[in-house]
Amino acid sequence: MAFANTFYNTIVKRNSVFVSTIFVGAFAFGIGFDMGVTAFYDRWNQGKQWKDIRHKYVEAE
Amino acid sequence: MASINAVKKAVMLSPTVRTLPSGVPVAPFINLAARAPASAHDHGHGHGSSVRSDLPAKFVGGVSRSPVSGLVSKTLVTAPTTTFFQPRTLHTSAATKEPAVPDFSSYRASNTSSNRAVSYFMVGSLGLLSASVAKSSVTEFLTTMAASADVLALAKVEVDLNTIPEGKNVIIKWRGKPVFIRHRTQAEIEEARSADWKTFRDPQSDEERAKKPEWLVMLGVCTHLGCVPIGEAGDYGGWFCPCHGSHYDISGRARKGPAPLNLEVPVHDFNDAEGKLVIG
Numbered sequence: 001m002a003f004a005n006t007f008y009n010t011i012v013k014r015n016s017v018f019v020s021t022i023f024v025g026a027f028a029f030g031i032g033f034d035m036g037v038t039a040f041y042d043r044w045n046q047g048k049q050w051k052d053i054r055h056k057y058v059e060a061e
Numbered sequence: 062m063a064s065i066n067a068v069k070k071a072v073m074l075s076p077t078v079r080t081l082p083s084g085v086p087v088a089p090f091i092n093l094a095a096r097a098p099a100s101a102h103d104h105g106h107g108h109g110s111s112v113r114s115d116l117p118a119k120f121v122g123g124v125s126r127s128p129v130s131g132l133v134s135k136t137l138v139t140a141p142t143t144t145f146f147q148p149r150t151l152h153t154s155a156a157t158k159e160p161a162v163p164d165f166s167s168y169r170a171s172n173t174s175s176n177r178a179v180s181y182f183m184v185g186s187l188g189l190l191s192a193s194v195a196k197s198s199v200t201e202f203l204t205t206m207a208a209s210a211d212v213l214a215l216a217k218v219e220v221d222l223n224t225i226p227e228g229k230n231v232i233i234k235w236r237g238k239p240v241f242i243r244h245r246t247q248a249e250i251e252e253a254r255s256a257d258w259k260t261f262r263d264p265q266s267d268e269e270r271a272k273k274p275e276w277l278v279m280l281g282v283c284t285h286l287g288c289v290p291i292g293e294a295g296d297y298g299g300w301f302c303p304c305h306g307s308h309y310d311i312s313g314r315a316r317k318g319p320a321p322l323n324l325e326v327p328v329h330d331f332n333d334a335e336g337k338l339v340i341g
Binding site: 001003004005007008011012018019021022023025026027029030033 | 172174175177178179181182185188189190192193196197
């Protein structure tokens with residue numbers, strides 16, 4: 001309840017703060033989402049991407 | 062009232078013995094639904110000798126003569142009094158008490174502030190997701206208009222730095238413009254670095270302009286009106302624009318004449334392993 005009131009009073013009460021919080025949050029969410037998806041993609045395709053197998057071919061030259 | 066009750070009563074009613082407080086006479090046995098019977102004396106009403114259609118049929122009841130009781134009116138209570146049947150399924154009797162409102166107190170939120178916070182959190186979350194979707198839509202769309210990787214690769218120029226001796230200029234063409242590459246001597250570097258650049262027209266230090274002190278890379282386009290300056294000329298040992306007499310020093314900075322800005326330094330990188338310079 002205290003947390004709910006704090007949330008309402010600090011963020012929601014003033015619309016300018018609410019909207020700017022949403023925009024900043026959207027920016028952070030976009031970065032975090034990209035990083036998360038990239039990390040998942042790299043783990044899922046581990047050993048198949050060029051950056052994983054590059055050392056096998058480039059070092060031999 | 063489901064059974065049929067034959068009510069026999071005398072037609073010759075006694076006069077009313079009392080009245081209601083409202084003044085209406087009390088006449089409990091009068092059946093106001095009984096109508097005048099069909100008779101042959103109805104001529105002149107436009108009905109002929111036939112029975113009036115709105116009268117009850119004979120079997121419903123009627124007035125008859127009895128040797129015992131005299132004139133008798135017999136009415137079957139449950140029979141329809143007329144052929145017009147009007148069911149009255151709704152009654153207008155007033156309710157005896159107020160309808161009871163159910164008790165909703167157990168459904169009411171005991172703490173409205175957390176409900177409010179959750180509602181606004183949901184609104185904000187939806188806004189956040191919508192904003193990020195809109196942002197990525199716009200950026201992805203703008204990315205489609207950017208130059209692709211092969212175009213960017215073609216827009217680069219590689220220069221082999223080993224072929225340029227110290228103290229020499231090389232002019233190459235990059236994106237349709239001349240690019241000056243100067244392999245500076247140690248004396249020139251010291252001259253460029255020791256100059257009091259803060260007093261220049263376009264103050265810029267030599268460290269800002271040259272990534273490596275011995276290599277100066279810049280666009281060979283005079284910042285005044287776009288002529289191509291001449292190398293190793295001018296009052297400052299750098300470049301001189303013959304069109305309107307702008308002088309540039311050994312770092313390509315405008316020192317004299319109408320040129321407002323220093324010669325532009327393009328984006329360039331050094332490939333140390335192969336001794337190459339990549340412009341673009």
